[in-house]
Amino acid sequence: MALLPESSSAWRFVRNSLTLARKEWISLLRDGFMLGFVIYSFSLSVYSQATGISHELRNAAIAIVDEDRSALSQRLISSFHGPEFQTPTLIGHAEVDPGMAAARYTFVLDIPPDFQSDALAGRSPTAQLLIDATAMMQAGIGAGTIQGILDDEVGRFVRHEAPAAAAPISLQVRVAYNEALETAWFTGTMSVVGNITMLAVLLAGAALIREREHGTLEHLLVMPVRPAEIMTAKVLANGAVILALTIFSLFAVLRGLLGVPLAGSVPLFLAGTALYLFFATALGIFLGTVARSMPQLGLLFILIVLPMNMLSGGFTPLESEPDWLQLAMQLSPSTHFVAFAQAILFRGAGFDVVWPRFAATAGIGALFFVWSLARFRSHLASLR
Template sequence: MGRFLRNSLTLARKEWISLLRDGFMLGFVIYSFTLSVYSQATGVSHELRNGAIAVVDEDRSPLSQRLVSSFHGPEFQIPVVLRHEQVDPGMAAARYTFVLDIPPDFQADVLAGRGPTLQVLIDATAMMQAGIGAGTIQGILDDEIGRFVRREAPESAAPVALQLRVAFNEALDTRWFTGTMSVVGNVTMLAVLLSGAALIREREHGTLEHLLVMPVRPAEIMAAKVLANGAVILALTVVALYGVLRGVLGVPLAGSVPLFLAGTAVYLFFATALGIFLGTVARSMPQLGLLFILIVLPMNMLSGGFTPLESEPDWLQTAMQLSPSTHYVAFAQAILFRGAGIAVVWPRFAATAGIGALFFLWSLARFRRHLATFR
């Protein structure tokens, strides 16, 4: 056992030196856990920001003026008051995403209980902003009209009051979720790429044959690659969590970061073993890239990090329980978002360790057969 550890650590040191000398790969890995995390968290917003809105006010009543003034930042720009003939040219020129049309006698019809109709025209070219904005506008209008009616006719107050309680992300800030899940996703992708590329790089440079004439066993070579690449990913995960998420983006990490890192270390045995397995199948870096697209990207997308696992078909949900990435995403979200402890996430830890250990042994067997072809 002492010899195994000594040889593995020596070979791991060789892997670190090789990575430091590969400027492109080193820069890519650092970028993936720093600028990439920041750009993914801030580049795509799922909230409505600075929506361009115009209003056609044919009522000119206190209620209509109240509705116009209810649209303000940061969700909307200052509303622009238009005439009817200006609506179509303005939307065709993409100057306005939303146009609210308030009909004549709107206030009088509301107070008389005649149920008047408000029309909202939406430019759905920007589909996400249009969908979110439609719901936001409806909520604002319902709220303002309800307040006005209750003030003018108290006896018509609504019989039910709805109270919302938002947990775990009270600000509804998508940067918290997108940034954190980009770190989780990059752990899988970079672990697979690093370990797979390390094996292919040794084969292309001819250093794999040098290892075979040394007094080391295939298990020690593979363990060194798992240890070296896993340690690099784990260290950069710490940088991403504390430097980018908490330091730059201000994301409050609810749970224990050491517990999450411990789970990440367990998961990395699977992810790096998967990279080595793909490295034994691929004959070049382009082939590794193609296998990565076919296997790792779908695994990442279906693991629950992009969309809830419950939204997938039942058979696919069952199949994804065999992937450690699914359990990794589940306990990462539980720890970092909801502050879960080991008493809650240990079944996910156990599943990740068990499936990962089986795949590690399978990859080791494949790796031994791969090395036998060089003898």
């Protein structure tokens, strides 16, 4: 016995929605540019973002002015090596300014005379570090790295030459969830999460505008289908495309090319993503009813979707935002989506941990879906 009799309204709703979804897939396959853009966004774009943006110090150019010419200064020179630094270049004072002006050196360390003797006598010698802060992130990270190298090497040298009392505290650091401190693991994963939002909105909004521009939306109005079936078909079709490309990106790009260890349950993450896509695609359809052309959709996307994506916690911690903005962003499903995506993929959280985020995503998404459907019905009525 069939669960839904073929004559029932529920069966007709499912059948019409699936038929219209098939039409959406055919339309997308015929749109070569949009199809290529979506595939690129979940493949080469993710890989390039993960490997092109690094928060680690890599191959930095450093020069050293050695005025001390002591065993300690030689030890310091030999402590700068790859992969963080290039082989240090020994220069004189006259070469410092021209070298930095020509961007040959990011860092120049000046070791003053009597540096070793002052260190052994406990007089706290001072070395000068000049930094080209054009590349601000590399400059900031490099300054801390060089400070750490100097403290460590000078401390070892002094303890070896003149043993002192043991340090009053010993700090043991253990890194969790990203033991290798690989930036690519974070940026690659968050690139996939961010692209899910952006591409779901763009695909759904572009599909509606494309139908209106081609005149096919008016054809649907004379067919025995309801606005709810049309919108549901667009949500299912575009959501399924994004979900399929998310699976491809997780396994082929993140795990395959970047070697990212996906700590948690991928099916659990995909289930949460499917919940979130009801909101994201509904938002795209809502914007498609407001915009009259693709350029207008692009402007609305910049004004609404980009800030929503940037403030959701995927780029900077939510705690670093003002209190009022943190509270406001709790009303956005994108915030909850980013939170449970990080919890599952990075920290291996189970459903018992992320279910409140799932519930918030489903609840807010359902409310917005109903609001978007009302707007979509009004939009179709204006076309009659």
